[in-house]
Amino acid sequence: MKALSVRNVSYRFGAKVALDDVSFDLEVGRFAALLGPNGAGKSTLFALLTRLLVTRQGQIFVAGFDVRAAPRAALARIGVVFQQSTLDLDMTVARNLSYFAALQGLSGAAAQASIDAALDRLDMRERAGETVRALNGGHRRRMEIARALVHGPEVLLLDEPTVGLDTASRRAITAHVHDLAEDGLTVLWATHLVDEIRPTDDVVVLHKGRVLTHQPAAEIACSGDLGDAFIAMTGEGGRQ
Amino acid sequence: MTAYLVALRAIVLREMLRFVHQRSRFLSALVRPLVWLVIFAAGFRAALGVSIIPPYQTYITYEVYIVPGLCGMIQLFNGMQSSLSLVYDQEMGSMRLLLTSRLPRTWLLFCKLLAGTAVSILQVYVFLALAAAFGIAMPPLGYLYVLPALVLSGLMLGALGLLISSTIRQLENFAGVMNFVIFPMFFMSSALYPLWKMAESSPLLRDICAANPFTHAVELIRFALYESVNLWALIWVVAAFAVFLVGALIGYDPARGLIRK
Structure with a gap:
């Protein structure tokens, strides 16, 4: 296939x-x-x-x-990273990702595990608590890629x-x-x-x-x- | 919790948080009805006495009459504002994200409408509390009964906003919507004057007002605040919501703005 x-x-x-x-x-x-x-x-x-x-x-x-x-x-x-950034700047990285997970119907420990795994894959785990506004352009993009991986x-x-x-x-x-x-x-x-x-x-x-x-x-x-x-x-x- | 409810909760929470963060929007949402209540109504009080009509059981002052209409106005502004943002710039990116979810799009759009409604209800309750502080209090249970009425009217006005912003390309900024939608709907309704007053000056205008769904939203809120149900208004609001929602779902174009032409 x-x-x-x-x-x-x-x-x-x-x-x-x-x-x-x-x-x-x-x-x-x-x-x-x-x-x-x-x-x-x-x-x-x-x-x-x-x-x-x-x-x-x-x-x-x-x-x-x-x-x-x-x-x-x-x-x-499908995981998608659009050309135009689609992040909530005033929320933390973790919150942005858990919002996305919820849009996919994921919640609780299962959602948290896949969020952590996605952040790890992009070396972004240590930034989970920062607000998106504090990140530079490259890290924002990496976060969007991590987000696109959350639902596997x-x-x-x-x-x-x-x-x-x-x-x-x-x-x-x-x-x-x-x-x-x-x-x-x-x-x-x-x-x-x-x-x-x-x-x-x-x-x-x-x-x-x-x-x-x-x-x-x-x-x-x-x-x-x-x-x-x-x-x-x-x-x-x-x-x- | 099912996937549908997980998404609903997240969308509503996000909308609430965003609203609370935007202080200027919060303030203007409160100042607008307060200006009407404190200044406009005080000036009008002498000119317009309101006789005893249901749901009121005694003579009321104009300030008391106008409160439900101002609750409706808050929801009208909010419904138009949040629906416009779904279709145009501010929220377009996040809508795209929403629409690539595996959940059905109709459900996600409905969640968005409900989230906008939740924000408007928050504003209405703060306004009602301030009105009470100014001495215009409702019967205690009215504050509870008004909640389902506000949910329905908020959904109806949000769906109308989505319908308008999805189908009428010319109305792409808030000023246009204000002139051609919000003001006519607000002034041609029972928000500021009872319909029988309107009939004295023009029966035609009265008929237009009676057909305005916003009139029915205001009456639904007014009766609920006084612990009763206006069945006719309820039917009107629900029917208008159904029509606007179907139209909005058909008219909504998820790819809008995505392709540079």
Whole structure:
């Protein structure tokens, strides 16, 4: 079974085609970068994966569950980190996480155990008592990633999670999420920055709503530079 | 506790905490009705005597008449404000988080409405306590009976707010909602003057007021404060809530603002 399967998905806003016959599969435990310039359709695809948008054209399966036919089973297996931060700044890290756990219907000792485990995975346990406002941008992001793991998802979706962060924070977060994939989580990481991608990662190149290619980064780069290959493919820049 | 109740409790608690933290919002929510009660009503007192109409059993002063209407006003403002924030900037991110939960979306939106209602009820009780301090007290049991009435009216007004902010794109700021929704609803209701007074000047206006769901919310609150039930108002409020809720659930677009067009 594939962790994530997108089949022939199209979506349009009025006359504008946002996604055009998009298909790809992710194997369990893979780190896949969804690489595309701004406006390629990454956010639209994320909205469809999380069922904020629904399309009749094509199908999306999360761990075997059809997002349209069995939305709750599919959503239960997805963890999401949205591009725009969604934290309560005046509450502590722990409170933010327990609020999220409750939204998933988790409470009591079981919720606490999974919150602690999620914070441990991101090395954020010691910050549980701090208010979010006191954290820097990188730690806030890490907290959001920890939050996305609280309900034990099988697939983690991140929509340009490093936007606005400094280089050190970007590296730390990219490394943390690669570790998660090594532990068996399937990751779909939307980005337009090639330096966040490792040679062994899967890369799905999205351009103007279409999938141009889906293969390991090393093969796309074919012994050259991934950024150059990306620019050659899309005619647009892929560096910060 | 089931998953549904866990989520409900968390959403209501978060909303309450957020409200208590926002001191300026708390203050303005209290000052507004107090200005009406202390200044407006005092000025009007001489101009408008209110004769004996149910649920009152004696002559009452204008300040006494206006209290239930001001409770309704608190809920009207709060309902519009919190529903607008669900659809526009402030809460959009946290709504997205809410909507990717495994629980049904209709339940989560209902929890949000109930949370907004809880905040409005908190404000109403503080206002009633201040009114009592000014010498305008209700029968003791009225303070208890008014609670279910406030739950219903709060839900109805919150659902109306959600319906309006989800479907009418032009009303995307609070000033617009204030001019085109809050003021007309408030003034064309029984909040400030009894309907029979209105009929003296214009029967048409009276009919409009009688069809205004906010009138029925105010009457439901008024009767409950005096330990009785206005059945007609109850039916109106429940029916209006059902209609507004269904419309809001259909009109609500979870992806709003997500895609840059």
